[in-house]
Amino acid sequence: MLLFRSEEHVTRWAEERRTEVGATLTPQQGWKLATAWFEDRLSPDWRRRTPEEARTIFDGIGLTGPFWDPR
């Protein structure tokens, strides 16, 4: 997961590497994803998210579709 200046830079970077553009997020979406994913990481009771829990987090940030299907 990388940070680019803009969508145009993502497209050019992918073309140069002959790879496909995956999914892009705004930094605000990224921050929401980071807080939902990592806010309890240092808790003694933390455990890995189940696929269902991951999907709920993604859905809550508007990250839907096959790309965000954790299975």
Place this chain on the structure above:
Amino acid sequence: MVATPGDASIVDRDVRLAVYRRFVEDARPPTPPEIAVELGVATLDVEASIRRLADGHVLVLAPGTPYVWMASPFSAIPTPFEVTVDERRYFANCIWDALGIPACLHTDAHIRTYCPDCSEPLSLDVREGELGSSAESVIHFAVPAAHWWDDIGST
């Protein structure tokens, strides 16, 4: 609570917490002997625990070793994702993890990276639980969620 031999789940929990504690305090993971001393258990038991945690995708080890490479969001090696919290400098595994450091520490942070296309320096700031509104950059996920652990180093 200090782990006692024979209860793998408690050992694993305590080893995981010891790894994160050292990452937070010193921006590097502890070695298995350091964890063994801290928890009062045998180094072999710590190494077995670390391998269980790696098998469970809780930690990532340097290939062929019992040494921690990643305890997401923290990276044991320098990366292009530098996160400054107060006087401490951490390295994250990716931009999501870079944001994950202030998220898990519940603190302010300054994140520095660069655009992989043009090498322009980019930064993000987290203040009082909010991301700076001036951020106009774009986060790119190259790998679909179902395949993140196929090759976590590349993800």
